[in-house]
Each structure stands twice: as structure tokens, then as C-alpha cells.
Amino acid sequence: MSDPKIHPFMDTITKNLDALTPKARVLGEYILSQPRKAVFMTIKELAEACEVSEATVVRFVAGIGYDRYSDFQQALRDFVDTDLTLLDRLDISDMKAPSALRFRRTISDEIDNLQQLYSSLDVEKMDSVVEVLDRRVPIHIIGSRLSYTLAYYMGWAMTKIRGNIRIMKGSDRTTIDWLVIAPAESVAVIITTSRYPNELIRLGKLVKHLGQTLVVIADGASCPVLQFADYQLVAPSKNIPYLGSPTPLSCLINYLVHELASRQGDALKQHQEKLEQCYWENDVLFNLSDKPYE
Numbered sequence: 165m166s167d168p169k170i171h172p173f174m175d176t177i178t179k180n181l182d183a184l185t186p187k188a189r190v191l192g193e194y195i196l197s198q199p200r201k202a203v204f205m206t207i208k209e210l211a212e213a214c215e216v217s218e219a220t221v222v223r224f225v226a227g228i229g230y231d232r233y234s235d236f237q238q239a240l241r242d243f244v245d246t247d248l249t250l251l252d253r254l255d256i257s258d259m260k261a262p263s264a265l266r267f268r269r270t271i272s273d274e275i276d277n278l279q280q281l282y283s284s285l286d287v288e289k290m291d292s293v294v295e296v297l298d299r300r301v302p303i304h305i306i307g308s309r310l311s312y313t314l315a316y317y318m319g320w321a322m323t324k325i326r327g328n329i330r331i332m333k334g335s336d337r338t339t340i341d342w343l344v345i346a347p348a349e350s351v352a353v354i355i356t357t358s359r360y361p362n363e364l365i366r367l368g369k370l371v372k373h374l375g376q377t378l379v380v381i382a383d384g385a386s387c388p389v390l391q392f393a394d395y396q397l398v399a400p401s402k403n404i405p406y407l408g409s410p411t412p413l414s415c416l417i418n419y420l421v422h423e424l425a426s427r428q429g430d431a432l433k434q435h436q437e438k439l440e441q442c443y444w445e446n447d448v449l450f451n452l453s454d455k456p457y458e
Contacts, residue, residue, distance in 0.1 A: 308334030
């Protein structure tokens with residue numbers, strides 16, 4: 165495990181240990197030493213593991229700053245998810261279960277993730293991000309590794325709605341060049357997923373240094389790129405995935421794109437007519453008709 169002192173969640177517990185009651189201290193020490201076990205436990209299970217009452221668990225959670233046990237568990241989940249290696253994930257993925265069971269479990273996990281997204285995201289925050297995306301300035305959408313798939317999708321979709329969109333790879337060093345020479349009023353959108361590539365952290369810091377507007381879309385509140393964000397949206401996964409869980413983020417991106425489209429008015433039709441004419445003239449997409457777009 166990483167040193168708990170360097171992670172905000174574990175650091176909070178460490179700093180509060182001395183002020184806790186003896187029974188609550190037992191809870192804190194158990195979580196510090198066994199976070200991978202504690203993350204999957206209910207209040208009852210955690211209480212039994214530490215030989216304390218369920219009321220003690222509730223008071224402990226409140227004492228370290230969480231209103232609900234589910235909020236505490238999500239913060240612990242984000243810490244564990246960030247720290248797990250591929251081999252660790254393999255150990256908890258239950259690969260030996262029957263394929264039909266794994267299929268149902270995969271779907272069930274994603275439904276849980278979407279339900280959490282539905283109940284946790286602030287519509288006003290999402291609308292603020294849409295307003296930023298609606299600015300008549302260059303927008304750079306950046307991702308890396310798994311999140312590049314999401315960045316490409318968001319950028320591709322936004323080109324169907326407005327101009328001046330550039331999709332960038334965090335691993336491509338020329339991304340630095342494009343950001344440096346971009347106008348100061350430009351907007352950068354960084355999409356990042358656990359385990360948070362260092363190259364995206366560096367790019368977030370660069371955008372902040374350049375004074376450009378930074379929107380960060382992440383899958384966990386512990387994402388280190390968030391510290392540089394002017395606007396941020398977090399679509400947390402409730403479960404710890406083996407390789408990744410892009411469903412909540414892709415759903416969030418869909419909303420942002422659709423909401424942006426709804427604000428374009430007549431400009432949207434003109435933009436899309438131009439694209440469709442180009443597609444037809446260059447034989448880009450399959451067409452049943454030989455007639456040009458009208």
C-alpha cells in the first residue's frame with residue numbers, strides 16, 4: 165500500500181486518531197491497516213470485524229467529517245481504487261465465477277454506477293460546464309489511456325455541434341505545444357480515470373499556469389487533476405472495476421453534448437448541413453441514395 169499520509173482520505177483518519185474514543189480508534193486503525201477489506205463492508209460487518217457497536221461506526225464516520233456511511237465508503241473506495249495494481253484487481257475480480265453470473269454482475273454493477281450518477285451529480289454544476297463549452301473559443305479535449313477513448317468520443321461528438329474543437333492525447337508531447345500557442349481564452353477539457361496518468365496531472369498544471377480555463381471530468385473525488393480545475397464534474401463508480409468502468413462518464417458526456425446542442429439554435433442546423441454536404445461530396449458515409457443532402 166501507499167503511505168496513507170500522502171492520501172487525503174487516510175490522512176484525515178490519521179490526524180483524527182488521537183481525538184477519537186478508544187473504540188473509535190480501533191475502527192480507525194483497522195481501516196488504515198485493512199482498507200481493501202473495509203471497503204466492501206457494511207456498517208454491521210465493519211462493527212463485527214472491530215468488535216464495536218454499529219452506533220460506534222456511525223459516530224466514527226461523522227467524527228471524521230462524513231454525513232453518511234455511503235459517503236465515507238465512497239471516499240474509501242476511491243482511495244483503494246487508485247492504489248490497486250492490475251494484479252490486485254485480478255484477485256478481487258472473481259474470474260472463476262460462471263460466465264453467465266459474471267455477465268449479470270457486470271450489468272448490475274453498471275446499473276449501480278448509473279444510479280449513483282443520477283443521484284449525486286449537481287445539475288447546476290453540469291450546466292456551468294455546458295456554458296463553458298458554449299464559449300466561442302478554441303476547445304481542447306484531452307485524455308490518456310482509457311480516458312482517451314472518452315475524450316475522442318466527446319471531441320468527435322462536439323465537432324457535430326460546433327467548430328474549433330481539437331482532440332488531444334496526453335501521451336503526445338505536441339499537446340504541450342498546442343496548449344502553449346493557444347489563445348489565453350481557450351478552454352481545455354481533461355477527462356481522466358483511475359489510476360490517473362501522471363501526464364494528465366502535468367497537463368492540468370500547465371493549463372493552470374497558462375491561465376486558460378480548465379474543465380476536469382473524472383471518475384473519483386480523489387483525482388489529483390481536480391486541484392487545477394476551474395470547473396469539475398465527478399462521475400464516481402460505486403464498484404471497483406477490473407480494468408475500468410467508462411459507463412458513468414460516457415453517460416455524463418452524452419448529457420453535456422446534448423445540452424450543448426440544444427443551445428445552438430439555427431447555428432446547429434447550418435453547421436450540420438455543412439457537414440452532411442461534405443460527407444456526401446467526399447463519399448464519407450454509406451448512402452442508399454445518390455441524391456445530395458438537402
